[in-house]
Amino acid sequence: MSSASESSVDEERAQSSSLLRNSTMEAQADHSKTKRYNTIYTTVTVLGVALIILTFFWLSHFLGGFSLSTPSTEFNWHPLLMIIGMIFLYSQSILVYRTGRNVPKFKLKLIHAIIHIVIFVLVILAQKAVFDSHNYAKPPIPNLYSLHSWVGVLTVLLFVCQLLLGFTSFLYPGASKNFRACILPYHVVIGYSGFIMALITSALGFMEKVIFSLSNQYQQLPASGVLVNLIGVILVIFGLLTIHLVTNNDYKREEGSEEGVALSE
Numbered sequence: 001m002s003s004a005s006e007s008s009v010d011e012e013r014a015q016s017s018s019l020l021r022n023s024t025m026e027a028q029a030d031h032s033k034t035k036r037y038n039t040i041y042t043t044v045t046v047l048g049v050a051l052i053i054l055t056f057f058w059l060s061h062f063l064g065g066f067s068l069s070t071p072s073t074e075f076n077w078h079p080l081l082m083i084i085g086m087i088f089l090y091s092q093s094i095l096v097y098r099t100g101r102n103v104p105k106f107k108l109k110l111i112h113a114i115i116h117i118v119i120f121v122l123v124i125l126a127q128k129a130v131f132d133s134h135n136y137a138k139p140p141i142p143n144l145y146s147l148h149s150w151v152g153v154l155t156v157l158l159f160v161c162q163l164l165l166g167f168t169s170f171l172y173p174g175a176s177k178n179f180r181a182c183i184l185p186y187h188v189v190i191g192y193s194g195f196i197m198a199l200i201t202s203a204l205g206f207m208e209k210v211i212f213s214l215s216n217q218y219q220q221l222p223a224s225g226v227l228v229n230l231i232g233v234i235l236v237i238f239g240l241l242t243i244h245l246v247t248n249n250d251y252k253r254e255e256g257s258e259e260g261v262a263l264s265e
């Protein structure tokens with residue numbers, strides 16, 4: 001073999017071994033990103049379940065539990081259903097594309113849409129509970145006077161607009177691919193904004209209710225005050241971790257030809 005052809009064989013070998021090294025390094029990096037995602041996702045889920053359990057405990061142990069006929073305890077459905085729907089399920093639904101990276105996209109879209117419908121039902125029930133608790137109280141309590149309720153109305157409106165926009169653009173078979181591609185960035189930004197607004201609204205709601213129920217005693221930090229503070233801290237950490245997971249490009253699903261495809265296709 002001539003020295004020229006020997007050196008070209010050597011070059012090819014060097015090239016293929018460097019390609020192999022690169023792809024091994026990429027696979028290792030991917031593996032460590034997936035591991036990091038799974039660890040943070042598990043933490044988010046555990047914190048979300050803890051939020052629901054602690055809120056349930058606070059409402060049943062310190063605020064008289066749940067009923068459908070007594071206004072003060074009918075109210076208690078409001079925070080519980082909001083925490084389950086607008087906080088826990090909302091977080092799960094925006095994370096679904098990253099958690100199910102290897103699941104076909106149309107299935108994820110279906111799961112995302114179903115979770116949103118469940119949230120919508122919970123929001124309606126939660127709102128009915130709080131309006132009833134005001135309207136049937138003796139004497140009746142005025143509606144929509146507080147900062148919490150104003151930000152809450154904005155949050156619900158944004159959520160409903162997002163739901164309608166999502167269904168008309170991604171479910172309706174008549175919507176063109178161009179239209180869907182145009183809508184997608186807005187859908188994503190409005191979705192994240194809705195989640196952040198739900199976190200803010202809930203924090204305001206806890207603050208308001210703990211002051212209503214404890215008044216000046218809150219300053220002595222009784223057990224129920226400590227519990228609500230703890231719920232608030234968990235809410236903040238839960239929110240920040242969810243936002244980290246949905247905005248970090250490391251955990252983004254690799255988009256293929258399915259991008260822009262309607263749920264129904």
Ligand code: HEM
Nearest residue numbers: 079082086131143144146149152153198201202205206209
């Ligand atoms: C994203 C979640 C939430 C939304 C969208 C929301 C929305 C609302 C709205 C629109 C009202 C007004 C109802 C009326 O005037 O009759 C309200 C009332 C109330 N909410 Fe929430 N809420 C949420 C979560 C919470 C949480 C977690 C708590 C914690 C205890 C809470 C506590 C209250 C209280 C005490 C009232 C009655 C006083 C008031 O009108 O501000 N809310 N909420």
